[in-house]
Amino acid sequence: MSKFLKVLSIGLWLVAFIGPAQAGGGNVAAGKAKAAACQGCHGVDGNGGADPSWPKLAGQDADYIAKQLADFKSGARKDPIMGGIAAALTRQDMKDLGAYYASRKIKPGAARSKKLAELGEKIYRGGNAKTGVSACMSCHGPSGHGIPPRFPRVSGQRVAYTVKQMMAFKSGKRANDGGTMTRIAFRMSEAEIRAVAEYMAGLH
Ligand code: HEC
Ligand code: HEC
Structure with missing residues (x-):
């Protein structure tokens, strides 16, 4: 050779x-x-x-x-x-x-309730000044694609999973986030959590 x-x-x-x-x-x-x-x-x-x-x-x-x-x-x-x-x-x-x-490519989801998704959009983009909830967009990006490596993708995810995680952050049951998400979720009502989860499911 x-x-x-x-x-x-x-x-x-x-x-x-x-x-x-x-x-x-x-x-x-x-x-x-x-x-x-x-x-x-x-x-x-x-x-x-x-x-x-x-x-x-x-x-x-x-x-x-x-x-x-x-x-x-x-x-x-x-x-x-x-x-x-x-x-x-x-x-x-x-x-x-x-x-x-x-x-792999994520298949987009869809919000099932337009009304919930509208409230969710407000929180996602602007947070809640009254209760001190930061806009989700600032860390997870305008389209929810995340900002690697620290901030995960949250768009297109299933509503039931997102609600379960947010409730787990809120109660402190999930606490592997260095305190970021637990502090945010603690200030949110369950209704706000459901709304933002609906919105994020349809976001892409
Ligand atoms: C200051 C930055 C920051 C803001 C603002 C923020 N997040 Fe997060 N989020 C994080 C980080 C960091 C993680 C990853 C934690 C970990 O490593 O486990 C995370 C994780 C998550 C997860 C878990 C994703 C999964 O796949 O399990 C969800 C759901 C989530 N965030 C939703 C939200 C929502 C809804 C808002 C707005 C109300 C929000 N986040 C605002 C930083 C942020
Ligand atoms: C028997 C079902 C089952 C199998 C098999 C399984 N998972 Fe999971 N996985 C789950 C469930 C349920 C959760 C959500 C846990 C929670 O609620 O915190 C999860 C969560 C995850 C998460 C966290 C996602 C996020 O967004 O934060 C990752 C990553 C993951 N699984 C990877 C894997 C990998 C890789 C394998 C194979 C080696 C695997 N899983 C096999 C059921 C399963």
Whole structure:
């Protein structure tokens, strides 16, 4: 083999072996293989399974996903189902799964109530000055796509899941957020939470 061909074949082998590099150190193809275990609840492409309180993962930020998996594993975020699943994952698994789901496209949802979505839009864009609730938009972005790596995507998510998370932040049951979301949700009424969740479901 000529020297040139040798170098070329090593180069090709490296590309095939390492695969495309992803932000955050995850590998999409490896993540896809590992995601077979997640499909039953999160859907084939991360667009959600049968139960509406099971979140969509498609289009979510890779680092946010890896952080949540690490938090489920350490117990910083508590969930009886995900705690058990994350316990078996390595740091590299978490990065690969994050890269895979981040590469999927989220199917937009829709608000079921126009009236609720209108109130939700006010809170999302302007907050509530009277009760000191900050505008969601300032951290989650004008279209709810999030601002990586700290602020997750919240648009297109299922209403039941979003309400469950906001109520968990409000009560302090979910407290893996460094105090940001717990402080905001604490100041919100359940009606406001429902309204903003409706609005975000249809936001894209
Ligand atoms: C038996 C059902 C089930 C399976 C299987 C499952 N999950 Fe979950 N997952 C859930 C539920 C339920 C929640 C919501 C927990 C909560 O309410 O806090 C969740 C939440 C998550 C979250 C947090 C999402 C967010 O927006 O904060 C991530 C990330 C996640 N799962 C990843 C995975 C991965 C990766 C796998 C496969 C290795 C997996 N899940 C397998 C049920 C499941
Ligand atoms: C100052 C920044 C900030 C503001 C303002 C903010 N958030 Fe957040 N939000 C965060 C951070 C940070 C997280 C991720 C916490 C973590 O790492 O677990 C988060 C997470 C969330 C989640 C969980 C997403 C998931 O997939 O589980 C929801 C839902 C959410 N925010 C909704 C809202 C709503 C609704 C508002 C407005 C009323 C709002 N946020 C305002 C910073 C903010």
